[in-house]
Amino acid sequence: MKAAVISISEKGRELSLRIKKSADFIAVERFCIRSYSDFGSRCFEDIGGLVSDIWDKYDAIVFICAGGIAVRAIAPHIKSKTTDPAVIVIDEGGRFVIPILSGHIGGANALAVRLSELLGAQAAVTTATDIGGHFSPDSFAAANGLIITDLNGAKAVASAVLSGERIGLLSDYECINIPEEITTEPDCNIGLYIGTEDKTPFPVTLKLVPKNIILGIGCKRGTDFTAIDILVRMSLHNADIPMERVAEIATIDIKKDENGLLQFCEKYGLELRTYAAQELMETEGDFSSSLFVKKVTGVDNVCERSAVKCGGGRLIIRKKAANGVTVAAAEKPIILDFERKIL
Template sequence: MMRAAVISLTESGRALSLRIANSDFISAERFCLQSHSDFGSRCFNDLGGLVSDIFPKYDALIFVCACGIAVRTIAPHIQSKSTDPAVIVTDEGGRFVIPLLSGHIGGANALAVRLAELLGAQAAVTTATDTGGHFSPDSFAAANGLIITDMNKAKAVAAAVLEGEKIGLVSEYDYVGLPKDITADTDCKTGLYIGSSDKSPFEVTLKLVPQNIVLGIGCKRGTDFSAVDILVRMALHTARIPMERVSQVATIDIKKNEQGLLEFCQKYGFELRTYTARELMETAGDFSSSMFVKKVTGVDNVCERSAVKCSGGKLILRKKAANGVTVAAAEKPLILDFERKML
């Protein structure tokens, strides 16, 4: 669920921020100017200082104020459409919801539409592909967990769509909901390749790489961060799996507080999922087995079993071990949906 900061400056804004925070499609934290705050909000007196602090910490910033105030406040912090949070403004009367920043990749457009539905407002979405009902590579990639490898080529695809050019598609994965702008015909100048190889089937090829790899990691008690990090990076490099494709890390529940493993997940922004020994032993598959590991943990293999359990898919990297750490990788099954939205 998207983590959002809802920022208000007036009494009317405070009341509207409550309505927004009570929605069921975002996890919201409210920030209210101290003179117009309440028990459930965090107070501030310096808007610029607040935004400087929270800009990189939330998936979305929702301002309840005038557009000009929001624009001037976020301006010093804007870096890239691939990294900036979604930024949305709604007026204090809740009549208009305006996505200002990261409309596609950050999900601001989709969030604005949902907020407008909640408030009975009008969403003022201005991006050309959305207003014309056309395919957006940014939005499609974000909604389907795909990595855009070249933003310039993404812009070229979007421009070709707006000019009425058919966009070709070559995908290593199944898909549904193909829009009118996209064709499975490879006889196109501009197109999408979705997969992890080095294919470039079109003169202008936008490569989209799925972020659907789960790492299973086991380690001895007290293993430090560097041991985990070195083995994982070496194993992925050998298997030609970019770290960017990893979405989660899984392990046995007795390792949930291992500092080295937690530091590794924190560094790369990975969610850590844990399972009991029984859950791992009940996971079907062809796994390597260690009686020593089973004696210590209750399961004969932690890394392979946890990767498969978490992913629901198959192993693509079998157990590698060094310095008290084991790692394996599995790929989540993926069906691409061209109609899927961010929220």
């Protein structure tokens, strides 16, 4: 998780430095108001302008200041619980850590708990399911890389849990550490279906779809972003796989600075994983082979091998090629853990 830590006072600066040095569970970048900055921080003068610049660039924003200042700074940018970053406020004395936005899906609640443990502070988590130690569909989905297809359905499940109602579960994937609130018995009024098929096993069904598709992409030097985008979208469409299920992009290391590929990753918010030719050649599996590609890159197939190398699963889209681009996809095997946390 990439976090921006913002401070506006000397005590806040000292606290942000403490977080930077000790919070090894997040990647911290410090932003200090110019009057109270140091060599290792980025300076700013207007907190509203700063938040406008960084809102979509970080997984979490941690304010070390009064809560009102933070609320006013983020108010113009709040859009949806599925896309907004986690937002946390810490008082400059380091006594309270308060998640104020994207507590479950964004991970603010879990981050607040970790930061409070680090600082010896009190985490002021206010979400009902967390307070009671109950199952939260939002937290479960976020921690296990699942896509919530219906926010109203997620609210219905959370409400049923708080009312003491048993929640049904039908999953196409292995599940472990299933809590007491969840049952695999079929006679439930409300429940979860985890999978990719068109199933509604309960009168009220919340469908959770795994985000576990790894795209392997190869391309000629200088290939335009549009050519990559078109082939990827066409390949996924033909395989009936929504783009939202893609978790990562993989390729050979000589393509790590390929502009079109980097633009593609940036557009969809995906991380690019790269591997050396020898690593790809040592990847086991049934892959198509090209002597020309091997002569140029040192590996006989970039897209299929990189997808499997990154995901460790099986190919579900074999090599597709057009306009100097090759695409393949692998489905990463998953085990769903109801006790898994985001951080």
